[in-house]
Amino acid sequence: MTAAAADRPSLREMAESVASGAVEPSTFVAESLEAIRQDRSRIPPIHPFLWVDEKAAARAGERAAANRLSGPLAGVPVAIKDNMATLELPTTCGSRILDGYCSPFEATTVQRLKDAGAVVVGKTNLDEFAMGSSTENSAIAPTRNPRDPTRVPGGSSGGSAAAVAAGMVPGALGSDTGGSVRQPASFCGVVGIKPTYGRVSRYGLVAFASSLDQIGTFGRSVRDAALLLQVIAGPDPRDSTCARSDVPDLLKASSGSAEGMVVGVPDEYFPDSLDAGVRALCDEALARMQEAGAEVRRVSLPHTEYAVPTYYIIATAEASSNLARYDGVRYGPRPAEARSTGEFYEMVRSRGFGSEVKRRIMLGTYVLSAGYYEAFYGRAQKVRALIAQDFARVFDAGVHVVFTPTSPTVAFRIGEKIDDPLQMYLSDIFTVTANLAGLPAISLPIGSIGGLPVGGQILARRWDEATMVRAATVLEGALRTRG
């Protein structure tokens, strides 16, 4: 986060000061809108937001006056990635094909935040349809990293991460299909959680790769990100993949200790080629965990090297099928000059999608096509199972959490990888496994290199967000006392 953000009250402090009556219910919302406005006059702007609800503060005031603004997050401003459906603001996924689309319904996560009293101030920028690792694939404009505006904020939830890192909002929602919450959190120096697949309802989340997509949270501390997760998680009859099981008390988890905790460190995530600075910060984080009472144990996840190709086969296959629905008939720009239905679709889709989305649709269509299906898609499903088994074996051997770097590097420069999709894909190496195996994972800041933040990742067993949050809180505390 930036120095300006560090001076802002935390999400929990905001909630507490509104609840106690010390601060008016619309004050933090108004401050948030002002910070967003100020960014527009900065050269260049960070530009985390695509859509801003300028009336959010007035609305919050009215709701409070009518006694309709209550709950654990009353008066807390939050931001939502623009691939989740909202009633008051457009939902465009950073794509031209959804230009002007306003959803007639609301995502469960958004509804739960509002029910808890939170106020949505705006929708944040993303790589088109959440496909990317830098937010440069947004059809509208890129977002910059608040710590260094010449660099990317990461992606695809770069807008949400940047908004939190710049102190514009204390918390935000993102989506994570292969790292899109954790990697931008790492690049911007904030905390990002990807929950267990099925922990949070996907109702109202625009689908990218349905078997991997999961909504996650951003905060400036583990506690704030966990608090948001607590509010949005839990059963939802509108999403059949959302588990019916109860959500653990994550706030209680955030006050535990690391005594007796076994932290697994997989060799495959620390290759010889790993950036020396990233490695040193990881070693230091592990030393702190040890001092705090944890046992650090070397482990092996042997199928890690196949994770990126497996992910890019499954994710593109599912994307090609999910994105078939964008035909331009009900919304989006309509080409008046089309002479046939076929020509209409062709014009809509070739003009409406950006080049990365087209690349994914083509890759996905290819791996699903007759003759190649078994060789690519079928095989990828098998390798996905092996990757999940690797983790299961490690956890069954008594390891409670696994620690890795979140990303092999710090934030790269804007433009550095945009013309080299393979390099961009390879930067997802440490994050895609959690999605393939359905595990919960968190990224938290563990230091910086030349002023640029580095994130450490902690993964846990499916449904064990409590242990993950406990480990992350211990590490965060231990690093803070280091100064």
Ligand code: GLN
């Ligand atoms: N960077 C990965 C991709 O481009 C992950 C994206 C995501 O998690 N939405 O697919």
